[in-house]
Amino acid sequence: MLSILDRYILKRYLGTFSLLLLLFIPIGITVHLAEKIDKILENEVPLVEVLIYLYNFTIYFANLLFPLFLFLSVIWFTSKLANNTEVIAFLSSGVSYNRFLRPYMIGATLVCIAALIFSMYLAPKASKGFNEFSYDYLKKGKQDRDQSNVYTQINDNDYIYVSYFNLTEKTGSNFTLEHFEGNEMTYKIAASQIKYNEADSSYTLYNYTKRKVGEQGDIIARLAQLDTVFSFDMEDLTPVNYIAETLSFFELNDFIKKEKARGSSYINRYEVVRYKRWSLPVSAYILTIIAVAVSSVKRRGGMGINLAIGIGIGMVFIFFDKIFGTMAEQSSFSPLIATWFPNFVFAILAIYLLKNAKR
Structure with a gap:
């Protein structure tokens, strides 16, 4: 059963967090829309699509900034409790500091569960709509989504290469497929152009050449045009950078497993996205403890000092999260360490600040 103290703080915790989201999200939408309105009008985007885009x-x-919103909201209402000497009243009544923290941890648990569900299932769909709208209407030319020098292993025996793939027209240049048996290539298919046919999921090859390697000499077949099917999907030719962000939890796990088997060079990028879906919700606990430890003390400068300290700590957390995430994406640095290191560092900070606050 929750006591009066638990209900009082929990109500403030969830209420202030929700209020901060409701205040800042419209501001973010307004600023973002002001920056993009010229391109939206220029491309004559239907109003319905604009509304869906704003929802996404x-x-x-x-989802991106919820840790910062949570951190600032806890500092805000806890500072008000401290300035009104309510924290002193709680502790003077015989309530231990750990007991005082209990409703905060309950609130952090509720936010963590909600954030997990959000990041695993709702945010991927929104990310897909947000990115597709951006590339279709807001980028300078849709070629930003096209791919150059795509080389990937599609199964144990086959490798494909395309020098350039145009997503809009679903065509690629300088296509090759190499088939190996063990360490030896048995045949190679080449075409100056490949086109994907959505109607029947087939491919059309232009200037088709197939070279079959034989012991008595190679056998070469040529055709001006050939319609055929392959075991790979069009997505194998167009591995867009944001693909991992658009997949739900189980879809992302299957996708990463598939890409590892193919030897994809983007594995670290995908792994960072997967691990962040766990690390960011867990940060709700760490940031809550830091926020309480910083703001539960009544300071001479009042709430402003606590907010200044909180904003500074929040910016450092976001900086750590971004810098280590980018490091893992662009190098061989472990994605697991990169995504959890900010939580580890700030967990140590939380323990230190909590000990000082108890004194």
């Missing part, structure tokens, strides 16, 4: 942006924006 809201979810994308909230």
Whole structure:
């Protein structure tokens, strides 16, 4: 059963967090829309699509910055409790500091569960809509989504290469497929152009050449045009950078397993996205403890000092999260360490600040 103290603090915890989201999200939408309105008008985007885009942006924006919103909201209302000497009253009544923290941890648990569900299932759909709208209407030319020099292993025996793939027209240049048996290539298919046919999921090859390697000499077949099917999907030719962000939890796990088997060079990028879906919700506990430890002390400068300290710590957390995430994406640095290191460092900080606050 929750006591009066638990209900009082928990109500403030969840209420202030929700209020901060409701205040900042419209500001974020307004600023973002002001920056993009010229391109939206220039491309004559239908109003319905704009509204759907803003809905996706809201979810994308909230999921991205929820740790900072949570951190600032806890500092805000806890500072008010401290300035009104309510914290002193709680502790003077015989309530231990750990007992005082209990409703905060309950609130952090509720936020963590909600954030997990959000990041695993709702945010991926919003991210897909947000990114597709951006590339279709807001980028300078849709070629930003096209791919150059795509080389990937599609199964144990086959490798494909395309020098350039145009996503809009679903065509690629300088296509090759190499088939190996063990360490020896048995045949190679080449075409100056490949086109994907959505109607029947087939491919059309232009200037088709197939070279079959034989012991008595190679056998070469040529055709001006050939319609055929392959075991790979069009997505194998167009591995867009944001693909991992658009997949739900189980879809992402299957996708990463598939990409590892193919030897994809983007594995670290995908792994960072997967681990962040766990690390960011867990940060709710760490940031809550830091926020309480910083703001539960009544300071001479009042709430402003606590907010200044909180904003500074929040910016450092986001900086750590971004810098280590980018490091893992662009190098061989472990994605697991990169995504959990900020939580580890700030957990140590939380323990230190909590000990000082108890004194």
